[in-house]
Amino acid sequence: MTRKRKSRSASAAIEARVESLQMQVKAEVRKRPGVYRMISPEGEILYVGKAKDLRTRLLGYFRAAFPAEKSARIIREAGEVQWDYHPSEFAALIEELRLIKKFRPRLNVMMKRDARHFAFIRITPGAAPKFMVVRGAGNDDHGTYFGPFHGAWQLEEALRELNDVLGLRDCRLDQPMHFSDQQELPVGPTRTPGCIRFEIGKCLGPCVSGVSQRQYKARFKVARDFLEGRQDSPLNTLREAMEESSDRMEFERAAQLRDKMQRLESLREQFDRLRFAVESLSFVYTVPGHGGEDRSYVIRRGRIRAELPAPQSVDEHSTLASRAAEIFSPSELKSTTVPAHEVDELMLLSSWFRKFPAELERTVAAAEYPRMRTA
Ligand code: SF4
Numbered sequence: 001m002t003r004k005r006k007s008r009s010a011s012a013a014i015e016a017r018v019e020s021l022q023m024q025v026k027a028e029v030r031k032r033p034g035v036y037r038m039i040s041p042e043g044e045i046l047y048v049g050k051a052k053d054l055r056t057r058l059l060g061y062f063r064a065a066f067p068a069e070k071s072a073r074i075i076r077e078a079g080e081v082q083w084d085y086h087p088s089e090f091a092a093l094i095e096e097l098r099l100i101k102k103f104r105p106r107l108n109v110m111m112k113r114d115a116r117h118f119a120f121i122r123i124t125p126g127a128a129p130k131f132m133v134v135r136g137a138g139n140d141d142h143g144t145y146f147g148p149f150h151g152a153w154q155l156e157e158a159l160r161e162l163n164d165v166l167g168l169r170d171c172r173l174d175q176p177m178h179f180s181d182q183q184e185l186p187v188g189p190t191r192t193p194g195c196i197r198f199e200i201g202k203c204l205g206p207c208v209s210g211v212s213q214r215q216y217k218a219r220f221k222v223a224r225d226f227l228e229g230r231q232d233s234p235l236n237t238l239r240e241a242m243e244e245s246s247d248r249m250e251f252e253r254a255a256q257l258r259d260k261m262q263r264l265e266s267l268r269e270q271f272d273r274l275r276f277a278v279e280s281l282s283f284v285y286t287v288p289g290h291g292g293e294d295r296s297y298v299i300r301r302g303r304i305r306a307e308l309p310a311p312q313s314v315d316e317h318s319t320l321a322s323r324a325a326e327i328f329s330p331s332e333l334k335s336t337t338v339p340a341h342e343v344d345e346l347m348l349l350s351s352w353f354r355k356f357p358a359e360l361e362r363t364v365a366a367a368e369y370p371r372m373r374t375a
């Protein structure tokens with residue numbers, strides 16, 4: 001068979017498959033919220049999506065006008081469509097996220113842009129931690145992230161100032177470290193000569209025995225505490241240096257220090273705003289469901305900690321109230337750090353309530369719920 005004929009018959013096979021999927025969707029899918037999965041003929045989960053009205057969404061796949069459209073590309077690769085109904089669009093959204101995280105479907109990953117638009121500050125693990133600006137929260141389940149933030153470039157600039165003022169490292173992750181309290185190995189390691197940052201006093205020099213591990217970690221903690229709004233010493237150091245420069249009539253130097261302070265202040269403001277956003281996402285959210293399948297979600301700091309059928313009876317109310325009390329009572333540090341595996345959920349919830357602010361009327365604040373429902 002010639003190449004042209006082969007490609008014509010492959011395309012005819014795809015058309016036939018798409019047509020049969022369309023007939024199946026028309027015959028079987030109902031107008032209800034739910035999650036769907038596009039499966040390849042080889043059984044690979046290609047794409048996971050959600051819809052408030054599954055039938056309309058799935059039929060939309062067959063109306064794509066151009067083969068390059070996202071929906072046309074997905075349906076032409078699919079050999080099968082599977083779907084599950086969920087009580088509400090919100091429930092479907094949460095399930096969609098869980099499935100995407102579990103299966104990482106190829107076409108979701110390729111087409112997903114959202115998280116990549118944001119920048120995060122990652123704290124690297126290890127003896128000499130450092131801050132790194134990354135796009136998206138990645139898949140590093142062991143990392144600790146601050147964010148999301150807009151503007152990776154400004155973040156980098158501000159972190160550079162913070163590193164300089166506190167003497168923190170900003171070198172490659174695989175840079176060998178050699179702390180002053182570190183035992184020499186039987187065959188001594190070749191020490192890396194200090195880089196320029198150590199020479200000019202902008203890094204404590206954990207790579208050249210310039211500092212003990214404990215001192216470096218203590219200094220790193222100062223940086224974290226500053227970002228979390230618990231202390232101001234980096235700003236105070238810069239302010240004092242600026243005033244001294246000013247007294248010495250070194251106005252150019254004083255202006256540079258003022259700019260550095262402003263970058264740090266603006267970084268701190270971003271953290272304050274983020275902390276407020278995270279803290280304000282703590283409540284019980286009750287969502288009306290299809291056919292009376294209402295659900296209550298206990299949300300703390302932007303993460304769903306429990307999901308229960310919305311209570312109808314006094315007993316059910318008190319079950320939810322005690323669950324909410326359990327979840328809200330342990331004091332959690334008012335921190336801006338989010339474990340990597342929870343970043344997506346936090347972003348999803350904050351964008352849900354931003355998009356549908358009226359939904360906040362269905363929420364009961366963390367502090368009020370147990371009292372209100374057991375009264
Ligand atoms: S002095 Fe050493 S630890 Fe500090 S930034 Fe330079 S290479 Fe990294």
